[in-house]
Amino acid sequence: MEETEIIAGCIKNDTNVQRYLFDMHYRRTFHVAMRYLSNYHDTEDVLSISYTRIFKNIGNFDYRGEGSLQKWINTVVINESIRFLKSKKALVFQEDETILTLNASLEVNSDFIDAEEVYQLLEAMPKGYRTVFNLFAIEGYSHKEIGEILQINENTSKSQLSKARNYMILKLKKSSHALK
Known part of the structure; x- marks a missing residue:
């Protein structure tokens, strides 16, 4: 049809x-x-x-x-x-100092990363990070559009995306060390 x-x-x-x-x-x-x-x-x-x-x-x-x-x-x-x-007041844009200080260039051994692990990390990610990450990385919205959708500042969107990326890198790095 x-x-x-x-x-x-x-x-x-x-x-x-x-x-x-x-x-x-x-x-x-x-x-x-x-x-x-x-x-x-x-x-x-x-x-x-x-x-x-x-x-x-x-x-x-x-x-x-x-x-x-x-x-x-x-x-x-x-x-x-x-x-x-x-x-539900579940969408909180938070500051996490441990993630803010993370060096984004950490090496992660991609031989040990699978889609299920990434999906589980996305599910465990704080909702503010996850929402911005989904809108930007998966749905393809710009930070300006995300700001309008979520009624947040464009820079908050950029910050949350950066924190989401760092969160993923940190968790993947910990996971890859656990497999060694």
């Missing part, structure tokens, strides 16, 4: 087409939300709200070619994830 047909069916509230869209995007959007929330139940709650919002507002969606629907759905899920974190 073409994206334009999916959009038209959802606008008409065709439950079969809505289910098709949900099934087609659920797995990816689950992973997107999970990167921000790191909790299965919170992720399910956010996705429920997200898809309700998607179906309610799809008539306002401006189709701009193949892939634009997926990008819009991701944006809704990201925004709902951030809204959820803010509502």
